[in-house]
Amino acid sequence: MADSKSSDANSKGIVSPAASESERAAEAALRPRQLSEFVGQETVRSQLSLVLEAAVARGKTPDHVLLSGPPGLGKTTLSMIIAAEVNGSLRLTSGPAIQNPGDLAAVLSSLQENDVLFIDEIHRLARTAEEMLYLAMEDFRVDVMVGKGPGATSIPLPLPPFTVVGATTRAGLLPAPLRDRFGFTGHLEYYEEEELALIVTRNAVKLQANLEADAAHEIASRSRGTPRIANRLLRRVQDWAQVRGNGVLDLAAARAALDVFEVDRRGLDRLDRAVLEAVCVRFRGGPVGLTTLAVSVGEEPETVETVAEPYLVREGFLVRTPRGRAATRLAFDHLGLPGPAPEETLFG
Incomplete structure (x- = not known):
C-alpha cells in the first residue's frame, strides 16, 4: 500500500505477487510465537490454553479447533501457536x-x-470433500477409491x-455435521484500543522502530479493532518517518502518514468515505440498493458488502433496511x- 493506486487495488483484492509476498513476510515476522505472547481475546486464549495443556499432559493430540470471527483478528496466528505448543508442523490450506x-x-x-492442518475459510470447502474430512477427523483414515464403475474398490x-484447525469468517454457513466434529470452538472479537496499542508497541520493537506512546494510540484508534490493520499502519508510519520525517514515530508523524494513506480519525479509508458520500450526497441519505450503491462508487457489490x-x-x-442502505x-x-x-427520513 505504497500509494493511493495500490490502496485502490488492495481494496479490490488485486495485489501484485511481490507486494503480497512482502506483506506476508512482514506479517509473519510480527506474529507472536507462544500463547503467552498473544495479546487480547482473553476468553478464547484461556480456554485454548486449557485444551492444549490437557492434551500435552495426556500425550495426545488436541481436539480439533474451530475459530470464527472477522478477518485479521488472529485465527492464522493461533493455528501457528497451536502447532508450536504441541511440537507439530503446520500445514496450511x-x-x-x-x-x-x-x-x-x-x-x-x-x-x-x-x-x-489449518483450513482457512473452511465454510467454502467443497461438499464432496467434506464427507472425506468427517471420516479423517473422527477415525483418522481416508477411503481411497481405486478403479471406476462396478469394479471400483475402496481402500x-x-x-x-x-x-x-478450521477458520471461518461466516460460521453460520458451516454445515452442522462439520461444526459438531470440532471439540473446541472459539469466537474472536474485535480488539480494544488499549490492546491494539500494546500490540503496536511490541511490534515496533521487532521492527526496530522508535515509536512513542501517543503515536501507538493514534495508530490503534484508526485500526478498526483489527491487529492486521494495526500492523500494516505501523509499517506505513515507519515508512513515512524514515523517508519524510526524522525517523521517530511520534504523534505528528503518525497523523501525517495516515493522512497520506487516506486513513481518517475513525479508521475510514477511501472506499469507506466514497460509500458514505454516495449515500449521503447522491442518494440524500438513502435508502439505496447495494447494486446501485456499488455502481456509484465504481466497485463490485461484493466488495462494498x-x-x-x-x-x-x-x-x-450505515444501517441496513429492507429497502437498502441508509x-x-x-x-x-x-x-x-x-x-x-x-x-x-434520516436514521440514527
Missing part, C-alpha cells in the same frame, strides 16, 4: 483450494503425527493423529455535511 476429495486426500496423506488409508459495509454498520454510519446522522456529521431536508 483453504476451503476454496480443496474442490474435490482428491485434493483433500493429497493434503491428508502428507500429514505426520501431531501435525496441525482404507490410515492417518497419524493430527489436529484440524464485505470490505466497507461491515465496519460502517458496526460503527453506526446513512445515519453520524455519517453526515463525520463528513461535515448538513442532514437531508426535514421531509426526508
Whole structure:
C-alpha cells in the first residue's frame, strides 16, 4: 500500500505477487510465537490454553479447533501457536483450494503425527470433500477409491493423529455435521484500543522502530479493532518517518502518514468515505440498493458488502433496511455535511 493506486487495488483484492509476498513476510515476522505472547481475546486464549495443556499432559493430540470471527483478528496466528505448543508442523490450506476429495486426500496423506492442518475459510470447502474430512477427523483414515464403475474398490488409508484447525469468517454457513466434529470452538472479537496499542508497541520493537506512546494510540484508534490493520499502519508510519520525517514515530508523524494513506480519525479509508458520500450526497441519505450503491462508487457489490459495509454498520454510519442502505446522522456529521431536508427520513 505504497500509494493511493495500490490502496485502490488492495481494496479490490488485486495485489501484485511481490507486494503480497512482502506483506506476508512482514506479517509473519510480527506474529507472536507462544500463547503467552498473544495479546487480547482473553476468553478464547484461556480456554485454548486449557485444551492444549490437557492434551500435552495426556500425550495426545488436541481436539480439533474451530475459530470464527472477522478477518485479521488472529485465527492464522493461533493455528501457528497451536502447532508450536504441541511440537507439530503446520500445514496450511483453504476451503476454496480443496474442490474435490482428491485434493483433500493429497493434503491428508502428507500429514505426520501431531501435525496441525489449518483450513482457512473452511465454510467454502467443497461438499464432496467434506464427507472425506468427517471420516479423517473422527477415525483418522481416508477411503481411497481405486478403479471406476462396478469394479471400483475402496481402500482404507490410515492417518497419524493430527489436529484440524478450521477458520471461518461466516460460521453460520458451516454445515452442522462439520461444526459438531470440532471439540473446541472459539469466537474472536474485535480488539480494544488499549490492546491494539500494546500490540503496536511490541511490534515496533521487532521492527526496530522508535515509536512513542501517543503515536501507538493514534495508530490503534484508526485500526478498526483489527491487529492486521494495526500492523500494516505501523509499517506505513515507519515508512513515512524514515523517508519524510526524522525517523521517530511520534504523534505528528503518525497523523501525517495516515493522512497520506487516506486513513481518517475513525479508521475510514477511501472506499469507506466514497460509500458514505454516495449515500449521503447522491442518494440524500438513502435508502439505496447495494447494486446501485456499488455502481456509484465504481466497485463490485461484493466488495462494498464485505470490505466497507461491515465496519460502517458496526460503527453506526450505515444501517441496513429492507429497502437498502441508509446513512445515519453520524455519517453526515463525520463528513461535515448538513442532514437531508426535514421531509426526508434520516436514521440514527
